Amino acid sequence: MKKVIVILLLLLLIxxxxxxxxxxxxxxxxxxPQKLYDFFINILNAPISPLLNLTxxxxxxxxxxxxxxxxxxxxxxxxxxxxxxxxxxxxxxxxVSGHDTVRRANAKEWFKNIFIMIVLVQASFxxxxxxxDIGSLLTAGVINLIDDNFFKLTxxxxxxxxxxxxxxxxxxxxxxxxxxxxxxxxxxxxxxxxFAPIAIFFYFIPPLRDYGKLILNFLGxxxxxxxxxxIIFLVCSKLIEIALFENFKILVMITxxxxxxxxxxxLMFFSAIKSAFGVSQKGVGVxxxxxxxxx
Numbered sequence: 001m002k003k004v005i006v007i008l009l010l011l012l013l014i015x016x017x018x019x020x021x022x023x024x025x026x027x028x029x030x031x032x033p034q035k036l037y038d039f040f041i042n043i044l045n046a047p048i049s050p051l052l053n054l055t056x057x058x059x060x061x062x063x064x065x066x067x068x069x070x071x072x073x074x075x076x077x078x079x080x081x082x083x084x085x086x087x088x089x090x091x092x093x094x095x096v097s098g099h100d101t102v103r104r105a106n107a108k109e110w111f112k113n114i115f116i117m118i119v120l121v122q123a124s125f126x127x128x129x130x131x132x133d134i135g136s137l138l139t140a141g142v143i144n145l146i147d148d149n150f151f152k153l154t155x156x157x158x159x160x161x162x163x164x165x166x167x168x169x170x171x172x173x174x175x176x177x178x179x180x181x182x183x184x185x186x187x188x189x190x191x192x193x194x195f196a197p198i199a200i201f202f203y204f205i206p207p208l209r210d211y212g213k214l215i216l217n218f219l220g221x222x223x224x225x226x227x228x229x230x231i232i233f234l235v236c237s238k239l240i241e242i243a244l245f246e247n248f249k250i251l252v253m254i255t256x257x258x259x260x261x262x263x264x265x266x267l268m269f270f271s272a273i274k275s276a277f278g279v280s281q282k283g284v285g286v287x288x289x290x291x292x293x294x295x
Contacts, residue, residue: 051175052151058182059226060140062133063189065125071194072125079121079201086114117204124197128219132189135223142230150237151253164250171250174257181264185222188268192219221267229260 090110120127164171195215203212236256239245245252 048152048172048175051172051179054179055175055182056143058179058186059230060136060143062136063186065129065132065190065193068190068193069125072197075194075197076121076124079197082201083114083118087111090114113204117200120200121197124200125193128193128196131220132223135227138224139226139230142227142234146230146234146237150233150240150249167250167254171254171257174254174261177261178257181261181268182226185225185264185268188222189219192222195219218268225264225267228263232256232260232263 090107196219199212199215199219201212202208203216205212233256236252240249240252
């Protein structure tokens with residue numbers, strides 16, 4: 001009889017210990033409604049949860065670069081073929097400069113730039129990987145400041161429930177667009193490790209410097225664009241804490257992702273096209289100038 005009483009007491013005490021995590025005999029009145037609410041919220045967010053998880057992963061996880069390491073090695077091998085030519089060119093200019101201090105200074109500057117270029121090109125994979133990791137850490141640090149419930153559908157008030165019912169489809173569409181843009185960004189950053197040494201090589205060759213700047217600027221934008229996306233999400237998540245916006249959460253979420261998508265699309269595509277057009281115009285101008293001199 002005493003053993004039975006002890007067992008019953010243990011059964012009654014266990015729910016008290018885990019009252020915050022599990023339902024027990026002593027908290028059924030408060031636990032059952034909470035479980036039903038959680039079940040309803042999980043059903044409500046089930047269609048968008050994979051999209052949200054994929055979006056968060058693409059925003060915060062470092063880009064895997066090892067797949068393109070062999071191609072990077074081939075690029076380094078090809079670029080290294082020009083090291084000797086550039087060294088000979090620099091040495092030849094130094095030898096024929098004579099007493100011309102300007103030409104001697106230019107030859108020394110060429111030699112210094114070639115040395116710096118060789119070091120940066122050879123270490124470009126590790127430098128690029130470090131920059132990508134820094135961008136991911138910055139983005140993850142900002143994302144961690146945002147409450148996960150900001151991205152999910154909630155039933156905190158009647159107005160939000162009604163708006164979410166009408167705008168849920170738009171929210172899903174915006175999330176799909178965000179995932180597509182982030183996938184493009186991921187691919188560009190991953191392939192960028194192959195173009196990083198080319199950009200550095202171009203940057204230290206005066207006639208090709210504008211092309212090197214264009215590639216480096218484009219890769220830098222693609223790497224750090226997620227950090228600015230995270231800032232947009234953080235600002236919008238703070239907006240719903242204001243009384244004016246708390247009843248329009250779904251609209252704030254759609255606006256946040258829309259601004260992020262517009263920013264990514266503009267910076268990754270339009271700005272790159274505009275910069276490329278500007279560089280091509282400079283190239284045409286140089287060709288025309290050379291043509292006039294030849295004539």
